[in-house]
Each structure stands twice: as C-alpha cells, then as structure tokens.
Amino acid sequence: MLTLNYRKMEQYALIMRHEDGNKVASPEQIQTWMKQTMDWIGGIAAQGKFVSGTGLPFDNSRVVRPKNIVTNGPFGDIKETIGGFIVIKATSVEEAVEFAKGCPVLQGEGNSVEVRRIAKDDGIH
Amino acid sequence: MEQQELLPHLFRAEFSKITAVICRHFGFRHIEIAEDIASDTFLAAFETWPYKGVPPNPTAWLYAVAKNKARNHLQRNAIFQNKIANEIINSGINSEEIEIDLSEKNSMDSQLQMLFAVCHPSISAESQIALSLRVLCGFGIEEIATALLTNRETVNKRLYRAKEKLREEKVEMEFPGVNALKSRLNTVLTTLYLLFNEGYYSESQESIVRKELCQEAMRLMMLLRENDTTNLPAVNALLALMCFQSSRLKARKNNNDGMILYEDQDDSLWDEGLISQGAFYLHEASQGNELTKYHLEASIAYWHTVKSDTPEKWKNILQLFNQLLRFEYSAIAALNRTYAFFKVNGKEAAIMEAEKLNLTNNHFYFTLLGELYSGIDMIKAKLNFEKAMELANTNTDKQTIRKKIRNLQV
Structure with a gap:
C-alpha cells in the first residue's frame, strides 16, 4: 500500500513570485514573514511531503541577455521577480495547489505562486 | 525538520x-x-x-x-x-x-553614541523621536507612522531632513565631552521622556504599539544606566518614573482599548515588580544632591503606587507638585496640584484655588471644576462638564466626561 502511494506521488515546484522584490520591509516585518514561511514549510514537512527549497537572494543578481548583455537585475525592466521556490511531493496537481494556497507570499497584492510538476528522470513523462 | x-x-x-x-x-x-x-x-x-x-x-x-x-x-x-x-x-x-x-560592549557603546548623535539639539524633538524609533528601535517607516499617528510621507520627510541637518552639523558618533555632557544628556532625556509619553498617553488605538514605545524608551534608558559616565541621578530618576507609570499600563486599559482612570483602576493589576524596580532606581537617584524635575515626577508617581488613600499620601503629592511647578510650570501640573489640594483641603477650598488658574481653553480645567462642584452645586458641576465636553478633542476624553455627566444625574 505504501509503495503504491509512493509511486503515485510526484514532485512539484512551488515558485514564489513577487511583484516588487525591491520593497523595503522593516526588521519586524521580515521576521514575521520568516516565521510564517517556516510555519508553512513546517506544515508541509509534517506530512512528509517537503523535498527541498531555497530562497533566491536579490542582491548581486544579474540578468544575461543575447549578445553578452549583462545587467544588474532583475529589477527595473521586469515587474515580477522570483523570491524562491520549494519542491514538494503530492499525489495530484490539486494537492500541490492546496499547499501553494498556504504560502505567505500570497498576502502581498500582486504576488503569486506558480505550481509546476517536476519532470521525472526516467524519461517517461 | x-x-x-x-x-x-x-x-x-x-x-x-x-x-x-x-x-x-x-x-x-x-x-x-x-x-x-x-x-x-x-x-x-x-x-x-x-x-x-x-x-x-x-x-x-x-x-x-x-x-x-x-x-x-x-x-x-x-x-x-x-x-x-x-x-x-x-x-x-x-x-x-x-x-x-x-561584541556586547562595543554594540552598547555604539548605541549610546548613536543616541547622542540622534538626540542632537540642532533638530526638533519630534525629529529626534522619529529618528530614534528608526535607527535605535528598528521601527520601519509604516510602524513609526502608526506609533506617531501620522503617515509614511511625513515620516520619510522628517527622517530625511533630520539626517541632512545632522550631516550639515557634522555630527559624529562620539560621547559628548565632559563639559557638554550635562546639556547633551538633558536633550537625550527629554526625547526619551517624550517617547515614553507618546506611548503612555497616546491616542493610538493599538495598545501593543503604545506598550512597545514605553518599553523602547525604558530599554534606551537602561543603556544610559549601564554606562558609568551616564549613570547619573537624573537618568535613574527618569527611569524610576517610567517604571512607576508602566506598572499601571495593564490596569489602565479596558477590554475595548479604552482608558480606565486612576481612581477606577483595579489595583491588583498594578505590576508590583515594576513598582519595586522603580523604587530601587529612585533610591539610586537620590545618591548625591542633584534634584531634577524627573526626581519630583518620579516621587509623585511613587506616591500614586501607594494603594490606600491616606492624608499622608496626598499631602506629599501636593508638596511635590508645589516644588515641580517652581521648577517648570505646565498647565497639567497646575491642574494636578489642584486635585491634590482638594484631596488635602476639601472641595470648597480647592474650588477657590482652581478658579485662580483660569485655564479656560483647557478641557481638563473644566473637568476638574465639574468634579469639584459635584456634590456642592450640581448645576455648576454640569455646566463645567459641558464646557469640558465642548473643548475635549479625543474620543477617550469625551467618553470620560460623558460618564461623569451621567454619574451626576444618578
């Protein structure tokens, strides 16, 4: 039974998009967000469905374009930036969406969480 | 995990x-x-x-x-x-x-130097408070705006101008020299006193914010106390005052975030720990022979932590207000003195004292008169409360006065 469940389980990336990654937040606000993010991930991990994740720092980021054009970015020219992502296990995209709904990033107007299935490495999609 | x-x-x-x-x-x-x-x-x-x-x-x-x-x-x-x-x-x-x-030592020294840099006489008291909240209390712009009942733009402008001015004045991160210490420390104490009052008397509905302002003011006072150069009687006196006042923070607040006046408070909610801390600092403050207005205010606040309503208590409070008014006149101190005068000498004598004050644009003045006339001349009592009502500009004050008028008619 367990094995069967495991087989049906797929991995999804929950990608957190911020509309304005450059916004300055107060130390207290950052700490609140951090606690909420920890609780969110902790809740997924408590169900044994957290795989991995990382934040993507904004500082020292670059955008590379054709013809070797490198800009300090990604701010300025695009509205949305990716703040980080986590990889989770779910039996269906609906279940993954349920996890995404709890993401604290969604408290911000204009922010979003993108849910993407991760391709299996057995070559069969 | x-x-x-x-x-x-x-x-x-x-x-x-x-x-x-x-x-x-x-x-x-x-x-x-x-x-x-x-x-x-x-x-x-x-x-x-x-x-x-x-x-x-x-x-x-x-x-x-x-x-x-x-x-x-x-x-x-x-x-x-x-x-x-x-x-x-x-x-x-x-x-x-x-x-x-x-290291702890260096971060404490640096914060103290920052305190002196920010509380610089070249910028206004309100700028000093905003800047202290930003760099010494770690508040964000939004949080400062909430605490000071203003908006982001005002806070941003105020911070920007204050920093520019301090740069112009070539303010550095350093302890003031021996000669300047006393006057610079005075500015710092005034700012922390105002920061505390901002929390203690603020109209802000958010009692958490109010409490945090009081706590931050006390934390910065502790920094001054922990440094040998600044651990002076005035510092201990002001810290004592803050302890006594905040001991009543919980008892002052009702469930709807309204204010409960001193005489109606449940004194079992007074924080005994803070009261004894205050007593300790007040004792420390009386080492040496410097007497500041903070000493007097702390002593008045101390007597308010005495629960029983004895003649001794009010006689002491009256004498302290007499002294405080000689130091520095303020309308609120004059009114409080008159209240103490009533507690010692009765209503008739107090009415005569009160009417001499002639603070006719102050709603507390008419509230006090209303109070004094209650039980003596009900019509005059009501008239005074109604005048107070006209002048009161905050909801808390209006509520308080309305209640007093209701009580008259019972």
Whole structure:
C-alpha cells in the first residue's frame, strides 16, 4: 500500500513570485514573514511531503541577455521577480495547489505562486 | 525538520545594534549605508533560514553576514573610487584588516553614541523621536507612522531632513565631552521622556504599539544606566518614573482599548515588580544632591503606587507638585496640584484655588471644576462638564466626561 502511494506521488515546484522584490520591509516585518514561511514549510514537512527549497537572494543578481548583455537585475525592466521556490511531493496537481494556497507570499497584492510538476528522470513523462 | 523558535523582536533589536556598530565604523554621514546593511542582513536570513533551518546561534549568524556585507561594501567602494578617481587608496581598505566589532560592549557603546548623535539639539524633538524609533528601535517607516499617528510621507520627510541637518552639523558618533555632557544628556532625556509619553498617553488605538514605545524608551534608558559616565541621578530618576507609570499600563486599559482612570483602576493589576524596580532606581537617584524635575515626577508617581488613600499620601503629592511647578510650570501640573489640594483641603477650598488658574481653553480645567462642584452645586458641576465636553478633542476624553455627566444625574 505504501509503495503504491509512493509511486503515485510526484514532485512539484512551488515558485514564489513577487511583484516588487525591491520593497523595503522593516526588521519586524521580515521576521514575521520568516516565521510564517517556516510555519508553512513546517506544515508541509509534517506530512512528509517537503523535498527541498531555497530562497533566491536579490542582491548581486544579474540578468544575461543575447549578445553578452549583462545587467544588474532583475529589477527595473521586469515587474515580477522570483523570491524562491520549494519542491514538494503530492499525489495530484490539486494537492500541490492546496499547499501553494498556504504560502505567505500570497498576502502581498500582486504576488503569486506558480505550481509546476517536476519532470521525472526516467524519461517517461 | 527541527525548527528553533526565534526570540520575538530579535531582528528589531539586532537592527539597532548592527546599524550603530557599522555606522560608528563608517561615520555618521553614512548612516543610510549602515541601515541598508542591517536590513539586507535580515533579508539574507529570510532567504535562507526557512529552507535550511534556523542556525544554532542566530545572532552570531546575523553578525557574520553583516560583517561580510560591510566588508563587501567597503571593497566595492574602493574599486569604484579607484576606477573613477584613478587613485590608489591604501588606508583601511584591505578587507582582511577591517574588523567590525559586534561584541556586547562595543554594540552598547555604539548605541549610546548613536543616541547622542540622534538626540542632537540642532533638530526638533519630534525629529529626534522619529529618528530614534528608526535607527535605535528598528521601527520601519509604516510602524513609526502608526506609533506617531501620522503617515509614511511625513515620516520619510522628517527622517530625511533630520539626517541632512545632522550631516550639515557634522555630527559624529562620539560621547559628548565632559563639559557638554550635562546639556547633551538633558536633550537625550527629554526625547526619551517624550517617547515614553507618546506611548503612555497616546491616542493610538493599538495598545501593543503604545506598550512597545514605553518599553523602547525604558530599554534606551537602561543603556544610559549601564554606562558609568551616564549613570547619573537624573537618568535613574527618569527611569524610576517610567517604571512607576508602566506598572499601571495593564490596569489602565479596558477590554475595548479604552482608558480606565486612576481612581477606577483595579489595583491588583498594578505590576508590583515594576513598582519595586522603580523604587530601587529612585533610591539610586537620590545618591548625591542633584534634584531634577524627573526626581519630583518620579516621587509623585511613587506616591500614586501607594494603594490606600491616606492624608499622608496626598499631602506629599501636593508638596511635590508645589516644588515641580517652581521648577517648570505646565498647565497639567497646575491642574494636578489642584486635585491634590482638594484631596488635602476639601472641595470648597480647592474650588477657590482652581478658579485662580483660569485655564479656560483647557478641557481638563473644566473637568476638574465639574468634579469639584459635584456634590456642592450640581448645576455648576454640569455646566463645567459641558464646557469640558465642548473643548475635549479625543474620543477617550469625551467618553470620560460623558460618564461623569451621567454619574451626576444618578
């Protein structure tokens, strides 16, 4: 039974998009967000469905374009930036969406969480 | 994943330390850089800890990151200056040699120096308060706006102008010299006194904000107390005053965030711990022979922590107000003195004292008169309360007066 469940389980990336990654937040606000993010991930991990994740720092980021054009970015020219992502296990995209709904990033107007299935490495999609 | 609980307000508290230490290193002119480095440090934590777990020693982690960021900033700046000015800068730029000292001793000293820099007589008291809340209490713009009942734009403008002015005045991160210490310390104490009052008497509906302002003022007072140069009688006296006042914070608040007046408070809610702390500081304050208005105000506040309504209590309060008014006149002290006078000498005598004050644009004046006439001349009592009602400009005050009028008719 367990094995069967495991087989049906797929991995999804929950990608957190911020509309304005450059916004300055107060130390207290950052700490609140951090606690909420920890609780969110902790809740997924408590169900044994957290795989991995990382934040993507904004500082020292670059955008590379054709013809070797490198800009300090990604701010300025695009509205949305990716703040980080986590990889989770779910039996269906609906279940993954349920996890995404709890993401604290969604408290911000204009922010979003993108849910993407991760391709299996057995070559069969 | 084992998650460690973070201390509440950890980032806010560390913001003040990191900013002060780095600012001392870079010079007060570069205060924005110090603020940015501190903020970036917390962002770095936010980008890492939720995924990898909170490090075993969160503070050490923050300090290591802050130091790195400060070093990187200096390096980048050096490269930039090299390129632009085409000159070789060799003093203090070697990144290996830069030592950002975040030890407890240095971070306390730096915060104290920051306190003196920010509470500088060249900028207004309200600017000093806003700037203190920002760099010494780690409040964000929005949080300052809420605390001071204003908006973001005003706060931003106020902070910007204050920093510009301090730069113009060439204010540095340093202790004032022996000769200037007393007058500079006075400015600092006035600002912290106002910061505390902002929390204690504020009309802000958010009692959490109010309480935090009081706590922050007390924390900064503790910094002054813990340094030998600034551990002076006036400092202890003001700290004692704050302890006595905040001992009643809980009893003053009703369930709807309204205010409960002193005489109606449930005194079992008074915080005994804070009262005895206050008594300790007041005792410390009386070493030596300096007497400041904070001594008098603290003594008055002490007598208010005495629960039984004895003649001795009010006689003492009256004498203290007499002295305080000689130090510095204020309408509110004059009115409070008259209230104490009534407690000692009765209503008829107090009415005569009160009417001499002639504070006819002050609603507390008419509230007091209404109070004094109650039971003596009901019509005059009502008239005075109604005048007070006209002049009162806050909901809390209006509610209080309305209740007094209702009680008259019972």
